[in-house]
Amino acid sequence: MKYLVNENCIGCGACAGICPDVFELGGDGYAHVVADPQSDTVRETAAEAMASCPTSAIEEA
Ligand code: SF4
Numbered sequence: 001m002k003y004l005v006n007e008n009c010i011g012c013g014a015c016a017g018i019c020p021d022v023f024e025l026g027g028d029g030y031a032h033v034v035a036d037p038q039s040d041t042v043r044e045t046a047a048e049a050m051a052s053c054p055t056s057a058i059e060e061a
Contacts, residue, residue, distance in 0.1 A: 001036075001037060001043060001046065001047070001060060002033075002036045002060070002061040003022060003023075003033050003036075003046060003050065003058055003059065003060060003061055004033060004058075004059050004061040005023070005030065005031045005032060005033060005057050005058055005059075006057050006058075006059055007057075008055040008056060008057035009030045009031050009053075009055065009057040010054070010055055010057075011025060011029040011030050011031065012054060013025050013031070014049065014052050014053060014054065015031050015049035015050070015052065015053055015058060016031060016049075018045055018048055018049040018052055019042065019045035019046045019048065019049040021034075021035060021037070021038075021042045021045070021046075022034065022035055022036070022037055022042060022045075022046045022049070023046075023049055023058075031057070031058075033061075
């Protein structure tokens with residue numbers, strides 16, 4: 001599974017807090033995908049981050 005962050009991101013930081021291996025808050029104040037999940041553990045936390053996004057800004061790419 002690959003992810004992308006769309007324009008709905010409000011920079012709350014939840015995704016980066018839940019799954020920092022995949023999501024990072026950038027200097028622009030919005031989340032970015034820094035890597036694709038490479039393990040089952042990271043796949044699970046990335047899916048959790050996607051489900052936790054308050055603005056549905058995380059999409060499957
Ligand atoms: S959880 Fe959603 S709104 Fe919050 S930083 Fe991540 S992508 Fe943006």
